[in-house]
Every structure is written in structure tokens, then in C-alpha cells.
Amino acid sequence: MVRKTVLLVAALVFVFVASTGVVNAQSARDYINIVGSSTVYPFATVVAEQFGKTTRFKTPKIESTGSGGGFKLFCAGVGVEYPDITNASRRIKESEFEKCRQNGVNEIVEVKIGYDGIVLANSKKAKPMKISRKDIFLALAKNVPDPKGGERLVGNPYRTWKDVNRSLPNIKIEVLGPPPTSGTRDAFVELVMEEAAKSYPWIKTMDKKAFKEVAHTIREDGAYIEAGENDNLIVQKLDANPKAFGIFGFSFLDQNGDRIQGSFVDGVQPTFEAIASGEYPVSRPLFFYVKKAHIGVIPGMEGYLNEFTSEKTWGPEGYLADKGLIPMPDAERMKYRADVSKLRVLTALNNQ
Amino acid sequence: MVFALLPKKSPNRDGGEVEIEKDLRVEDMEATPSGQDGPVLVSRENRQTVGVGTVENPRMTCRNVDIYYGDNHAIKNVSLDIGRNEVIAMIGPSGCGKSTFLRCLNRMNDTIEGCRITGEITLDGINIYDPKIDVVPLRAQVGMVFQKPNPFPKSIYDNIAYGPKIHGLKGSKSALDEIVETSLKKAGLWNEVKDRLDKPGTGLSGGQQQRLCIARTIAVNPEVILMDEPCSALDPIATAVIEDLIDELREQYTIVIVTHSMQQASRVSQRTAYFHLGDLIEIGPTEVIFTNPRHELTQDYITGRFG
Amino acid sequence: MNKDDSKANKKVEKRTIDIVHQGLAKRYRAEGRFKFYGLAAIVMSLLCLAILFISIVGNGYKAFRQTYVELEVFFDPAILDHENLSAANYSGLVKSTLRKMFPEVKGRSEKRELYKLVSPGAAFQLRKMVLKDPEIIGRSISVWVPADDDVDMLIKGYFSTDAAENARRLSDKQLAWIEQLREQGKVKKKFNTTFFTAGDSREPELAGIWGAAVGSFFALLVTLLLSFPIGVAAAVYLEEFAPKNRWTDLIEVNINNLAAVPSIVFGLLGLAVFLNFFGFPRSAPLVGGMVLSLMTLPIIIIASRAALQSVPPSIREGALGVGASKMQMVVHHVLPLALPGMLTGTIIGMARALGETAPLLMIGMVAFIVDIPRGFTDPATVLPVQIYLWADSPERAFVERTSAAIMVLLAFLMLMNAAAIVLRKKFEKRW
Numbered sequence A: 001m002v003r004k005t006v007l008l009v010a011a012l013v014f015v016f017v018a019s020t021g022v023v024n025a026q027s028a029r030d031y032i033n034i035v036g037s038s039t040v041y042p043f044a045t046v047v048a049e050q051f052g053k054t055t056r057f058k059t060p061k062i063e064s065t066g067s068g069g070g071f072k073l074f075c076a077g078v079g080v081e082y083p084d085i086t087n088a089s090r091r092i093k094e095s096e097f098e099k100c101r102q103n104g105v106n107e108i109v110e111v112k113i114g115y116d117g118i119v120l121a122n123s124k125k126a127k128p129m130k131i132s133r134k135d136i137f138l139a140l141a142k143n144v145p146d147p148k149g150g151e152r153l154v155g156n157p158y159r160t161w162k163d164v165n166r167s168l169p170n171i172k173i174e175v176l177g178p179p180p181t182s183g184t185r186d187a188f189v190e191l192v193m194e195e196a197a198k199s200y201p202w203i204k205t206m207d208k209k210a211f212k213e214v215a216h217t218i219r220e221d222g223a224y225i226e227a228g229e230n231d232n233l234i235v236q237k238l239d240a241n242p243k244a245f246g247i248f249g250f251s252f253l254d255q256n257g258d259r260i261q262g263s264f265v266d267g268v269q270p271t272f273e274a275i276a277s278g279e280y281p282v283s284r285p286l287f288f289y290v291k292k293a294h295i296g297v298i299p300g301m302e303g304y305l306n307e308f309t310s311e312k313t314w315g316p317e318g319y320l321a322d323k324g325l326i327p328m329p330d331a332e333r334m335k336y337r338a339d340v341s342k343l344r345v346l347t348a349l350n351n352q
Numbered sequence B: 001m002v003f004a005l006l007p008k009k010s011p012n013r014d015g016g017e018v019e020i021e022k023d024l025r026v027e028d029m030e031a032t033p034s035g036q037d038g039p040v041l042v043s044r045e046n047r048q049t050v051g052v053g054t055v056e057n058p059r060m061t062c063r064n065v066d067i068y069y070g071d072n073h074a075i076k077n078v079s080l081d082i083g084r085n086e087v088i089a090m091i092g093p094s095g096c097g098k099s100t101f102l103r104c105l106n107r108m109n110d111t112i113e114g115c116r117i118t119g120e121i122t123l124d125g126i127n128i129y130d131p132k133i134d135v136v137p138l139r140a141q142v143g144m145v146f147q148k149p150n151p152f153p154k155s156i157y158d159n160i161a162y163g164p165k166i167h168g169l170k171g172s173k174s175a176l177d178e179i180v181e182t183s184l185k186k187a188g189l190w191n192e193v194k195d196r197l198d199k200p201g202t203g204l205s206g207g208q209q210q211r212l213c214i215a216r217t218i219a220v221n222p223e224v225i226l227m228d229e230p231c232s233a234l235d236p237i238a239t240a241v242i243e244d245l246i247d248e249l250r251e252q253y254t255i256v257i258v259t260h261s262m263q264q265a266s267r268v269s270q271r272t273a274y275f276h277l278g279d280l281i282e283i284g285p286t287e288v289i290f291t292n293p294r295h296e297l298t299q300d301y302i303t304g305r306f307g
Numbered sequence C: 001m002n003k004d005d006s007k008a009n010k011k012v013e014k015r016t017i018d019i020v021h022q023g024l025a026k027r028y029r030a031e032g033r034f035k036f037y038g039l040a041a042i043v044m045s046l047l048c049l050a051i052l053f054i055s056i057v058g059n060g061y062k063a064f065r066q067t068y069v070e071l072e073v074f075f076d077p078a079i080l081d082h083e084n085l086s087a088a089n090y091s092g093l094v095k096s097t098l099r100k101m102f103p104e105v106k107g108r109s110e111k112r113e114l115y116k117l118v119s120p121g122a123a124f125q126l127r128k129m130v131l132k133d134p135e136i137i138g139r140s141i142s143v144w145v146p147a148d149d150d151v152d153m154l155i156k157g158y159f160s161t162d163a164a165e166n167a168r169r170l171s172d173k174q175l176a177w178i179e180q181l182r183e184q185g186k187v188k189k190k191f192n193t194t195f196f197t198a199g200d201s202r203e204p205e206l207a208g209i210w211g212a213a214v215g216s217f218f219a220l221l222v223t224l225l226l227s228f229p230i231g232v233a234a235a236v237y238l239e240e241f242a243p244k245n246r247w248t249d250l251i252e253v254n255i256n257n258l259a260a261v262p263s264i265v266f267g268l269l270g271l272a273v274f275l276n277f278f279g280f281p282r283s284a285p286l287v288g289g290m291v292l293s294l295m296t297l298p299i300i301i302i303a304s305r306a307a308l309q310s311v312p313p314s315i316r317e318g319a320l321g322v323g324a325s326k327m328q329m330v331v332h333h334v335l336p337l338a339l340p341g342m343l344t345g346t347i348i349g350m351a352r353a354l355g356e357t358a359p360l361l362m363i364g365m366v367a368f369i370v371d372i373p374r375g376f377t378d379p380a381t382v383l384p385v386q387i388y389l390w391a392d393s394p395e396r397a398f399v400e401r402t403s404a405a406i407m408v409l410l411a412f413l414m415l416m417n418a419a420a421i422v423l424r425k426k427f428e429k430r431w
């Protein structure tokens, strides 16, 4: 009995070791390897699935690593063990671009795919709020300019929205939002908090570090509740608590329009059209970056790029729009499609 | 006449058998009168061994054996011989170190954490604590029945057959069956278990388990058998069976038996060693120890005045 | 005076049994209290468990049924070119079928709304039918195709139709069409086989857990094959053979520490060692299993050592006493007795591995993978990761699918624990 068990284990270990050998034999990869932003993930996956189901190629594998994590992997080198494409909810940074170069990733094709709006939303059971970015800043920053006047920062004294601005409702400030690790938080801070902070000339002229300190630090006294990365959870909580507001990507508002509504920011409601036209101020472009050296090596790369940049995908009527992606204006789409078909590589970051 | 043995702190010598032989006869007495009219007894304070520990042509010899459990000095400088074809009984109050001494005769104490042994123990002239000695054949040669019955949690049959199996003694299934049967018969257990050999050994009664362990030990035909209170849980009839077995085995083998029953010791053994608090107090022919002890402690014990 | 004293003494001096009786009530009260606390604790935990189950099942049971729409498809030879059947325009076929069913629909945007009633999976389904049997071209067949997730949600009653039209996922027109189809009996809820047979998808109605389940299976198989023999061997060595000294103490402390290390750390280790140093592929269940076995090893070693320690020393002595070698003692006597405990530890470790996502994040198993993995090195994901990914998806229909996936995961856990109990029973029978 014991001997049999030993034999069995030995056999299994052998099979296992044999299968390990396969790893090293597997030098070519027959599927596209994509990493990057969790904001782009819901869009890129739709394209990948469509591509996989309608062509003879395998469905690309997409990892949700965050934009920064994506660049780190993407820029690690050229070869089948490195990703072919990385998604990003922001442009590649100078430092990342440099890192890519150091590792021999010289030829990168940049593709903008559309825009994503960040919304401040509440339950439909309550009234929609009309708010300015400055109000949001005053409601959520840890330190705010002294309400009594003077160029001085004080700990955030506001308890209700009405304290912030008389025209706002008299309810407690309670905002559910993403944690600092999230790309949505980055974008929110950049597009709302920084912009609002800049509207105070004396804050704007602070040195870079001090300015960041002011604009990026969100209050920790319970008015802002970090709700985890899961935006669905925020939606559910808003539905249950009509006094609370939530911060998340537009696609979640789009999917739950019967339960929640977006607040007017600087007078504009976050609708598909308003974000597409650029009227709604809190929106950011989404990108993906392609390793040119892998095109022609990894099967299906051209096909995937073609699928992504075709009108039926990213156009105003395309299926990505159904998923909540805000398409680029026609001219911009044309430009990027042309870039992709010519495989125009990114040479320096300042040329846009 | 009183004999005192070995000096207390005699160093551990190898091949010192002859010398010790001489030592044993060195007379150095320190007798104190104890009773008014009885023979002169060695006083209770004197803890040197009384009596002749050696025999002609011994099977095993122990010289200056000290055993420690950590800081606990459990056996103090014990020297004695175990002769061929003899039964030697070890008696003494509880906790005096009988089991400890017994266990070091086949190196069972190796398994106990912190147990340390000094001195020399030989089997057929070979030092069993020599680093080159393999304990597996040693234990096959020097078998042991433990104080607490410890049958394997396997069937009765497997309990007995295990030893012969691992030593490759079995020729065939029928040969193995035979070994099992004779072993059980010798231990007086056969009639009780012959219909349930495939039932677990742990399901037997305490006394049955004890006999099962005896059967298990004799199944590998050891040449020296160490028995630690083999009859402690047995009724008089079963005890008689075991004592008959011991008698029978003695014709070929050597047996060391620890017992709390002085009747048993006098019935089965030729020589008796009396231990007290780690010291070997007295050793000699069984009838001498029980009829004519030379040490006060021995006398106390056998007359029931121990306390 | 003296007399009094002795009298008092006599009175005070009670029989033991009286003292026993006196304290008895108190003792029983203490026992009663303890029983009550124990019972209350059990009831509490059962209650929590029940609430958990009810909420998960309540959220998820509807996912096991999916809304289907019946289409009268004419496999139009004009659309289906015999030369190139696999690349034909099947979604065009679906669209033309829908147009035929609602001939009154005119205009681009209105048509688009109409097309959205059925899942994009309908096209894949028709393609499969044609490729399987090209004979059907030119014939008219009625086919049940999955409805779009929004329609599914409506039929299941998740959408309120009172909201303003622009706040709804479905427009008034779409609602009218669905109503019409319903009246014709062309909308039906059926058992959702897709959920159990498909890989991941971004369309909730096409998404399934089979891919993740297979990934979990491969990863756990690797984990089991690595961590059980290694863990048991390590435990046996440490417990039975290793000398007890400062080094083994150090090793023991470290193993105990490892068992408490957050699992993400093992992911980082796996990334550094298996991926970056040995160059194993990312997202492979092989690597996932290796990382998980790093995590389960300490658990198995600790449980196995405890199991070995609980084997009574008298059994070991018995074996040694008849002349067994140490190895024989361990293999013949100690291991069989310790095996049930070892198995329990292994199953606990495996169950933990089954529910783990954090370390897999580092090695790329948190990914969108549609194809069912076919080997240890194919990209794969695992059940808890699938749950995590779905929970984070914006589509409403993924909410119920998340719960359904949790139910499947729980079912797997129960299966594993049941297996543990069965195995233990089996081995214990042999004493």
C-alpha cells in the first residue's frame, strides 16, 4: 500500500517535471499579451473578445495591472516574455519612456482610444447637485484656504455642503471614492483638485511640493470614505444611502442610469455627448501603446490593431460606446487610425 | 561476610573486564550491625553494591553504567553481568531505575531526548554503544517487552507478523502463519484470538495486549529478551503461562525480567538484582537475596518494610 | 470557654459530602453558563453563515437561468458565401433576421436599438451551426439565441421601467418590442449552460466560469503535487530525523512565521524567482500553483508536524523494539497514524489556496482570458480572480453572475472538505 502510494507520487512528480520541460520548449507565443490600466480594461477586453471570436487567432490575454504597472512590464524589454501592448488611462511619462529606451523598446506606437469621464453621482432618490470644482475641492481637501480670508490654510472646517456654498443642500458631506492606488483617484485629483487649487493664485504660486501637498491630500476625518477599487460597490451604497455621493468612472453611471445620477460640474451634466464634446470638465483621455517590434512576430497583432481602430469599434456608433467609452472627435480618430496603419512611432513626448 | 564492589568513581575503562573481575573480589568492608541476632547487614547509608555481579562466560556485561535524564542521575555506576541461559530478575521500588537500566540494554534509551549513558555495555564481548554498532540488528537480537503494552494499531496478525516481515524471516505466507500461531500459543493468547486475527490489536483487553506484545517480541526469536513487568496485568493462570514460557525460553536464550512480584522473581529467576534510587544495592543468586539479604535496604524491601 | 470553643469547632467541622453539596449548585451554574455561551456562539456563527448564504444565493440564483429569444433565421445563401463560411457576416444574418421580425423599424438609430435586443453571441451561435452543418444554408430554422444582458435584467425584474427614458438602459421602443416578443412567446428563460461551459466574456450573457474552474484545477493540482510531498517530507525530517538544536529551532520559528506572512508576499517572491529568474511564462497555472504551494507549504508542514507529534511514542518504541529501522518505523507506523492529520492540514491549505487572489495578481493571473486553458502553461485565471474581475465590471448583469460564481466556489470548497472527511474516515478505519 505504502509502496504504491510512493510509486503514484513519483509518477505524478514525473508528469509534473515533464510538463515543466514544456515551458522551456514553448518559445513562441501564439496569443497577444496585453497589460495595463484597469480603466481601459473593460474596453480593451471587449475588443479582444470580439477579435478572438471573429478571427482564427486566439483571444488576447489582458491583465489589469494599473497604468504604472503596465508600463513597468511593457518597458522591461523586447521578446515573447514581455507584453505586446499596454493600456493606460494617462499618457506615458517621460521617465517611463526613458526606461523603455534603456531596455531596447525604442519603437512604440501610441494610440488614443477615447475619453472617460469621472463623475460625482448620487442616488436618484435625491435631487441632483449643481456644484463647481472649487466646491468639490473645498469639500474634500484636507487643508483648505481659511474661510475667514487671508492666504492661510486651515484644517477643513466644512461639515455640510451648505457650509461650503450656500446654494448647495444642507446635508452632511459624505463622499465614497477610490483609494490612492486607483487610476480614477489619480485622474480625479489631477482634474478636479489641482484645477481648483490653481484657482487660488497664492496656492498656484507655491513650490511644486507644497502645491501637491495641498491639492493631493484628501481629508481623513470621515467625510471622504475610501470605498475600495470596486465601483459597483459604490453604486450599491449610493442606492442605499441617498445622502451620499460617489466618485467613479462614467461607464458605471452609464450602466446604472436608473438608480444614480451625475452631478452638474461647473454647470455641465456628465452625459455621453457632453463628455465627447469636451464640455464636461472632468474627463481624461485613454490610450494604449504598442511595441512595434512585436508586430509580425506575435500572430494577430495587426488584426487586433485593426479591430480596435475601426469605426464599428471606437466610433460614435461602435460597440465601445455601448460600453461607456466616450469616442474621440472624427478628426482625432482619423489621425490615430492613420498613425496605426503607418505604425508611426513615438519619438519624443512633447510632439502631440 | 560482606562484599563491597567497585569504587564509586571508577573511570570507564575499556577491556577492563579482567581487572574488574579482580576488583569484584577486593574486600573492603564497612559493615555495621543492624539487628541484634541476625547476620551482620550493610547499613542503609552504604550505597555500594553488595554481592557478586559477575558470572562466568557472560552474555552481556555492564560496567560502571551511569544514565542521566538531563540533570537527573537515574542510574548510578552500575556494574553487572548477564549470564547465558539464565533469567535475571530486577526488583526495586517504583522509580528506582529498573526500566531505565533495562532499556539501555538494547539502546531503547537512544530515542529519549536528553538521555545520556556512560560506561560500557557489551553483548558477546562487543560494546553495543560503539558508534559503529547498528541498532537494528542489536534490537533484533535483544528483544524487548515494554512496561506499558503497546500493540501496533494494526490487526493482531500483523502485530505478530511485522517483526518477521521486516527482517525478511518469512519464507511464505504459510510460514508466516505458522510463526504467528506458535508465537501466540507460546504467549498463551492463541485460544482467545484465533478467530479474530484480523481484528485490531488495540481492541484487546489490557492483559491480552500484554501477551500480544510478548508474542510479538518472541516472534523474531531474539537471543536476549528484556521484559519489563510482563505480567503486571495478568491473572494467575495467564501469569503461569508466561512463566512457563520464560522457563522454556531460558533453555536457549537469556532473559532479563523486571517485576514487582517477589514470588515471581523467586519462581522464574536464577539471579536477582535489587535497585534502589538508581543504585544497584545488591545482586546475587535469587534464593540468597530472598532468604538471606546482606543489605539493610534489600531486607527492608523483601520484608515489606520499605518506606 | 474551652468547652464552647470545641463545640463551635465541632459545628464548623463539616463532612466532606456537605461541602460538596454546598458547592454543587454553583458548579452546575458555571457549567450551564458555559454551555449557554457555547451554544450562543454556535448559533451566532450559524446565523452569520445563513445570512451570507441567503444573500449570496438570493443575489445569484437567477444567474443560473438566462433569457433567450427565439429567432426565425433564414440562412440566406446571399449572406453565407460557401467559399468562406467561417468569415461570413453572421451578425449581418442576425440583423436581417431581426429586421424581418420587425419590418416596421426604419432609420439607422432605431435599427441599432433593435439589434441590441439580442446578444452578440447570437452571431457566434449561428456561425457554429453553419460550420457544423453547411446543409442548413437556404433553410429557415427557428433558433433560441441569448438575449442581451439588459433584456435579461429587465425580464428578471432588475430594471424599473418607471425611470425617465434617458436614464434607462432600454428605451421605450425597445420595451415595446420586448413586450411584443413576449406576447408571441418568443422570450423564455432557460437553464444557463453557458455559465458552466464558457470562459470569461465581457458580455455577461456569454460569460462562464469553466475557464476559471479549469485554471483553478490546474493550479491546485500543481500545488497539491508540490506541497503535499514536500511538506510531508519536510515535516517528517524535522520531526523524526533532524537533531534538535539551534538550527532546527530557527527553522521551526521561520516556518511558523511563513504561515502568517501575507499571501501577496509569496506573489512577489514568485514574480522575482519563477518569472524573472527562471523565466517561466506569465499567467500560467503552473507558476500560480508553484506560488500557491509556497503559501500552503508552511500550513502543511505545521499540520503534519502536529500530526506526527500526536503519534504516541509507545508505538515508535514498539516498532524499534522489534528491530525496525527508523525509516521503517516512520513509514510503517508513524505515517499511517499521522496521515489523517496531514490530510486535514493539506485540505485546509488547499482550500486557502483555492480562495487566494493576491499572490496571483503579481504573476499575471488576474487577467481577461477567454479561451479555456488546455495545459499547465496556457494563460489562465482562477475562480476567486474571476469573481473579483466580475465584481468590478460595470455591467449590471455581472452582479448576479458574481454571486453565482461565489456559489460555485463555495460548492468546490465544500466538495474539498467533504473529500477531506471521506479520506480521513477511510484512513482512520485502518487505525
Ligand SMILES: Nc1ncnc2c1ncn2[C@@H]1O[C@H](COP(=O)(O)OP(=O)(O)OP(=O)(O)O)[C@@H](O)[C@H]1O
Pocket: B069, B072, B074, B092, B093, B094, B095, B096, B097, B098, B099, B100, B101, B112, B147
Ligand atoms: N523519559 C524520561 N525522562 C526523564 N526522566 C525519566 C524518564 N523516564 C524515567 N525517568 C526518571 O528516571 C527514574 C527511573 O525511572 P524508571 O522508569 O527507570 O523507574 P522504574 O524503576 O522502572 O519504576 P517503575 O517500577 O515504577 O516502573 C525516575 O526518577 C524517573 O522519573
Ligand SMILES: [Mg+2]
Pocket: B098, B099, B100, B147, B228
Ligand atoms: Mg518501570
